Amino acid sequence: MEAAIDSFSHGFDNFLISTIVAGLLLTGSCVVYVLLTPMKELELLRQGNASAGLALAGVIIGLAIPMASALAFSISVFEQIIWGVVALLIQLLAFRGVDLLLKDLPKRIENDEAGAAILLIAVKISSALIIGAALWPATAPVPLP
Known part of the structure; x- marks a missing residue:
């Protein structure tokens, strides 16, 4: 018991x-x-736009997964911050990729097109899972020669 308390x-x-x-x-x-993204998710969400809520949920989950991996595998707070910034940059690129694929993603979200929001969520979560999994070998100690 004492060891656990210590x-x-x-x-x-x-x-x-x-x-x-x-x-x-x-x-x-x-x-x-x-x-940084052209949509105003919170404003749209307050107006009852479900697609904006879906897109924002995808952002939060898409950022939380690699942040959790960084928390688990980083050996310092500085390293955790670096991987957090990398996760943000990749999520911004994921948004841009879906925007290029669908042509005018912000307008589709504003028009409450759930299909566009669902595709965005899928891309964000899948890229987050890949980033999160890639953190383990990326943070492993480098063997000395």
């Missing part, structure tokens, strides 16, 4: 810092994404 007392500060950093990264990345 483990908790020594690891709690690292747990707390890493969790707070991950939460701030996720929140900050979502804000940056919403500001």
Whole structure:
């Protein structure tokens, strides 16, 4: 019992810092994404646009998956931040890719076209899963020669 308490007392500060950093990264990345994409998801959502809600949910999940992997596999807060920024950039590229494929994605979301939002979610989640899985070998210690 004493070993468990010692483990908790020594690891709690690292747990707390890493969790707070991950939460701030996720929140900050979502804000940056919403500001950089041409859609006004929150405004559309307040107007009852379900496709905007779907698209925003895809953003949050698409960013949370690689952030969780970065939290699990990074050896420092700095490394966690780097991978969080990489995840944001890839999610912005995923948006652009779907926009190029569908021609005028923001307008489709504004028109509440669920099919466009669903495709965007699928691309975001699949790219997030790939990024998240790629983090493990990317963060593995480099063997010395």
